[in-house]
Amino acid sequence: MKIVITGANRGIGLELVRQYLARGDSVHAGVRTPESAGELAALVEPSGGRLRISACDVALETSVRAFADSVNGPVDLLINNAGMRNRPDDLDQLEDAARTFEVNALGPLRVTRALLPMLRRARGAKIANISSGLGSIHDNTTGGAYGYRMSKAALNMASRSLAQDLRGEGIVTVVLSPGWVQTDMGGTDAPTPVAESVAGLLSLIDRLTPEDSGSFFGFRGERIAW
Structure with a gap:
């Protein structure tokens, strides 16, 4: 398969690249600053030409367009993983919420729009689209995390619209929650190792059918309430 992954320089994105390469797939990885993606770059030579790295700042239309131009041929799978979370994320920090929304909600839409010609091929x-349980309105029982929650809820809605718009073309669109994962964003108190979360995501993506399009899943395959 030919797979495009954004936000591939660390955490979940980096592990997605590792596991897809390990099973023999080709990956085009998008990162905001390739020169600082040392761990990702170290995977290029062992991949035997199956890994390409290009700059992609999902908050900038010009960067996304240039990234799309660097992607050759049909794309079997697009994983919109790039995201951010500022802390504190409370009522006193709403200025940061706008940037979070720009990256987490609009970023995946920019990338999807730019890569649609390749997906259609x-x-x-x-x-x-990598979301979060914190984007579930149903599951919000603790409050807070305004910018992050709002951005992921918006991504969920955008994904549902994409699923409806692209259903007739046979393109499956889903929202996935990786769980609370031991990454820089998740922190050391998180219960789930990144390799376990990503293995679950890969297995779930492999099993997706057109009937699943527009759904919200956890990494273990469970459906999540919107």
Whole structure:
């Protein structure tokens, strides 16, 4: 498969690249600053030409367009993983919420729009937008995290619209929550190792069917309430 992954320089994105390469897929990785993506760059030579790295700042239309121009041929799977979370994320920090929304909600839409011609050239292409349980309105029982929660809830709605708009073309679009993961963003108190979360995501993505399009899943395959 030909897979495009954004936010691939660390955490979940980096592990997605590792696991897809390990099983023999080709990956085009997008990162905001390639020169600082040392761990990702170290995977290029062992991949035997199956990994390419390009700059992609999902908050900038010009960067996204240039990234799309660097992607050659049909794309079987797009994983919109790039995201951010500022802390503190409370009522006194709403200025940061605008930037979070720009990256987490609008960023995946920019990338998807730019790569649609390549997705349409593949048979049964899939779009997986990495969201969060914190984007579930149903599950918000603790409050706070305004910018992050709002941005992920918006991403969820955008993904549902994409699923409806692209259903007739056979493109499956889903929202995935990786869980609370041991990454820089998740912190050391998180219960789930990144390799475990990503292995679950890969297995779930492999099993997706057109009937799943527009759904919100956890990394273990459970459906999450919007």
